Amino acid sequence: MSQSLSESLKSLASPIINQIYNDDFIQSMLDGSTPKGSIEHYLRADHQYLNEFAKIYALLVPKAHTNEEMNFLLSQIDFVINGEVDAHYFLSEYVGKSYEDIIKGHHHWYPSADHYVKHMYYQVNMREDIAYTVAAMCPCPYVYQQLALKMKEHHSLESNHPMLKWIDFYVEGMDELLEYLFNWIDQSAEMMSQDEVEDVKMNFLQSCEHERKFFNMSYQQEDWMWNNDEQ
Numbered sequence: 001m002s003q004s005l006s007e008s009l010k011s012l013a014s015p016i017i018n019q020i021y022n023d024d025f026i027q028s029m030l031d032g033s034t035p036k037g038s039i040e041h042y043l044r045a046d047h048q049y050l051n052e053f054a055k056i057y058a059l060l061v062p063k064a065h066t067n068e069e070m071n072f073l074l075s076q077i078d079f080v081i082n083g084e085v086d087a088h089y090f091l092s093e094y095v096g097k098s099y100e101d102i103i104k105g106h107h108h109w110y111p112s113a114d115h116y117v118k119h120m121y122y123q124v125n126m127r128e129d130i131a132y133t134v135a136a137m138c139p140c141p142y143v144y145q146q147l148a149l150k151m152k153e154h155h156s157l158e159s160n161h162p163m164l165k166w167i168d169f170y171v172e173g174m175d176e177l178l179e180y181l182f183n184w185i186d187q188s189a190e191m192m193s194q195d196e197v198e199d200v201k202m203n204f205l206q207s208c209e210h211e212r213k214f215f216n217m218s219y220q221q222e223d224w225m226w227n228n229d230e231q
C-alpha cells in the first residue's frame with residue numbers, strides 16, 4: 001500500500017524538526033540558559049500568533065461541511081484562547097514576571113511571525129478547500145509535540161527543570177488534535193489532483209520552516225528596524 005499524504009508529510013518534516021531541535025532556542029531551554037529577553041520576545045509574539053490562529057480557525061467555519069467539523073473548530077478556538085495560555089504562564093514563571101506585564105502594550109507582529117501568520121491567512125482567504133489552511137496550521141501543534149517528545153527522549157529532566165511543565169504540556173495534549181488534522185488533510189487529498197496535493201505539501205513544509213524562523217526570531221529578539229523603543 002502506498003504511503004498516505006500525512007505519513008509523507010511527517011517524514012518530510014523530520015529533518016526540519018531535527019534542525020529546530022538543534023537550534024539555540026530549544027537547546028538553551030534544555031540547559032536552562034535561554035536569555036529571559038528571548039522568552040519575553042517569544043511570549044509577546046506567541047500571544048499574538050495564537051490569537052490569529054484562533055481567528056483563522058474561525059474563518060474555516062463557513063468552509064466546514066458537517067456539524068462535527070464545526071464542533072471541532074469551536075473546540076479548538078476555545079483551546080487556543082483559553083487552554084494554551086497555560087504554556088505561556090509556565091514560561092512567564094521562568095522569566096519571573098507576570099504574563100500580563102510581558103505582553104502589555106505590544107501590538108505589532110515581529111517580521112518572521114508576520115510572515116508565518118500571513119502564510120496562514122493567505123490560504124484561508126484564497127483557497128476554498130479547507131485542506132490548504134489545515135496543512136498550513138498543522139505544523140503548529142505537530143512541531144511542538146515532536147520537539148517536546150525529543151526533549152524528553154534525549155534528556156532525563158529533573159522534576160524541578162524550569163521547562164518541564166512547558167515540555168509536558170506539548171507531550172501530553174496533542175495526539176487527538178493531530179489525528180484529526182492529519183486525517184482531514186488525507187481525506188481532502190483523495191479528491192485532489194497531483195498538483196493540488198503538491199501545494200498542500202508545500203503549505204505544510206513552509207509552516208514547519210516558519211516554526212524554525214519563529215524560534216530563531218525569538219532567540220535573537222528580531223524586530224523591525226522602525227521599532228527601536230522596545231526592551
Ligand SMILES: Cc1ncc(CO)c(N)n1
Binds near residue numbers: 049084139144211214
Ligand atoms: C508559533 C507557534 N507554533 C506552535 C505553537 C504550538 O501551539 C505555538 N504556541 N506557537
